[in-house]
Amino acid sequence: MIELTPLGLFAVAGPVGKAVLVLLALVSAYAWVLIAEGVFVTRRLARAVEQAEQGAEPALLASMTKAGGGEASSHLAGETTGEVRLRIEDAMLRAARRIVEEAESGLTGLAITASAAPFVGLFGTVWGIIGSFAGIAHAGDTSLATVAPGIAEALAATAFGLAAAIPAMVGYNRLGRH
Template structure:
């Protein structure tokens, strides 16, 4: 074996991680954990949005007089809030429009609260998308600094000496981009989807409030029973 031959470097993903500087390893691990957290949130919100679509549809159906929600959730909570205001009745000094507005506000507040709770976690996607590339860049800069320090100590500028260290450093940036890109795309998509659900819920709240404001207690007994 030629003693002057350059040492073998494993340029696989695992090899680049194991050979990296401890600080660069910490950067890589933090980015991998951020990516796993992002994907967990993305998958969970996908199923949450499917559920919210059904619940908002149930609220819209109640507003159109096509039945009341049969399961607990956004629609049932919004209906209970609206019915609570409706049962209080209209104040003698209150116009019909003000009474309807009060009922609508209660329904919207309940639906908005449910949507706000369901959207928890989107901030993690936003933070990951914004910060991960810079964290990866920090790991890259640190790794390149170490590579140049090694070059200075060995007085050898051959590609075989320089390339492994730079590859390890650049791998941190690659992981940062892998974590950031899906997080940014998912955040934009999920934010627009939650906004669409909120608009649909507000429209359903307006229709339901108009329906309740026109009804006397004995006419709305079906909705009252469903809300209790």
């Protein structure tokens, strides 16, 4: 009898099915790490912006302050005050972009996971159904006992694919919104 747990479904899967399930479990774990990291970085960045708005100088934004200060301290001959301001603003914006790019670095991994995991799961589903048909051909029998292992493998692959894709998509959308 097939045990309807992730480990039970893994146990009845063939080698290809097991490889698909392991890959999807690893990808799901990777997505959860990226989500946790994204939440941490987003909160940290929000706190730093809040502190800056209150007049403090948070360490996270120090590269912006340093970039602006560096531009403010350099003087170019014949440069107007407006040009100095633009140069300072440009330097600070470049530093801010680097901070935001670093904060958003996990979004690509979440997007890839959200888009690819269902297809990997679908591959496992198709492979499990092929296994069921092969079982029917080998046994010459269409009983449930003949097709159940392949169908269980197929459904497990589908479930694992969705278990990886859904949190990754939700995480991507929630973190990308900030």
